Amino acid sequence: MLAYTLKRTLVAFLILIVVSSLTFSLTQLSTDPAMTIAGETASQEDIEAVRKLYGFDKPVVQQYFDWAARSLRGDFGESFHYRQQVSEMIAGRIGTTITLGVCAILFALVVSIPLGTLAAMRPNSFIDRVALFIAVLGQALPTFWFALMMIIVFGVWWRMLPISGNTTWQHFVMPTIALGYYATPALMRLTRAGMIEVLGSDYIRTARAKGLRPWTVLFKHALRNAIIPVVSLAAVWFGFMLGGSIVIETIFNLKGIGWLSYDALLRADLPVVQAIVLIFATFYVVLTFLADLLNAYLDPRISVK
Secondary structure (H helix, E strand, O other), X not given: OHHHHHHHHHHHHHHHHHHHHHHHHHHHHHOOHHHHHHOOOOOHHHHHHHHHHOOOOOOHHHHHHHHHHHHHOOOOOEOOOOOOEHHHHHHOOHHHHHHHHHHHHHHHHHHHHHHHHHHHHOXXXXXXXXXXXXXXXHHHOOHHHHHHHHHHHHHHHOOOOOOOOOOOHHHHHHHHHHHHHHHHHHHXXXXXXXXXXXXXXXXXXXXXXXXXXXXXXHHHHHHHHHOHHHHHHHHHHXXXXXXXXXXXXXXXXXXXXXXXXXXXXXXXXXXXXXXXXXXXXXXXXXXXXXXXXXXXXXXXXXXXX
């Protein structure tokens, strides 16, 4: 287990290095940061002065190492547009994004695992067809359209829930459903497929032949093995929700990191964009790493591969 953990740690570290270097290089090549800071009406002399002041005249490799060294200390520089420290801007908004991501993945798991398990216990039954309908509907509905429909129905017509802001828990109900429902079909189908395979295996038939209770066979023996790929996929989806909540945060005006990244892209605010991409990539890598460790704990055979 220790060797497996060290191996996964090395892989995660290398991935972060690659992602950070690509992020820095692509954002630097996408626009001239000196011109962005100086403004469109600035003269060439002013642009050159800004380029020298911020160190943009240095080689890209040196700029990357300087930026990486500062980032390791939590210093992501200053926003070109807001003239604030990027770390302070992110710290004030990251709680909203994490809250939305956690609620959305919990909603997806609470819906998908029970439905997938029930569908696997009764293939081709009514509950199986209901689960299939939910999965197909979840894949067919665009997230932004589903969010707008909920705003119209629950926020405008029935006035049950607030449609913007993040001050109370009610503000997160519709964003959670809109973001979580998008991940539900994949998690539910994987749970159903895994449970059908496990329930038909020899050791499950042996457990039933020993006279074990049906719920003991289902939860202690079947679900524990069937849930392993679901854990990995849930970690991937959680990382995707943290990084892909831009649309939902913009629609519901949640003002989290997703909204901040959208605003920074519109304004070509490179320090903010670079910091957010690095943070999202770190979230994604760490979550995948933890999922691998959890899978190795659930199935010790994984750690010896």
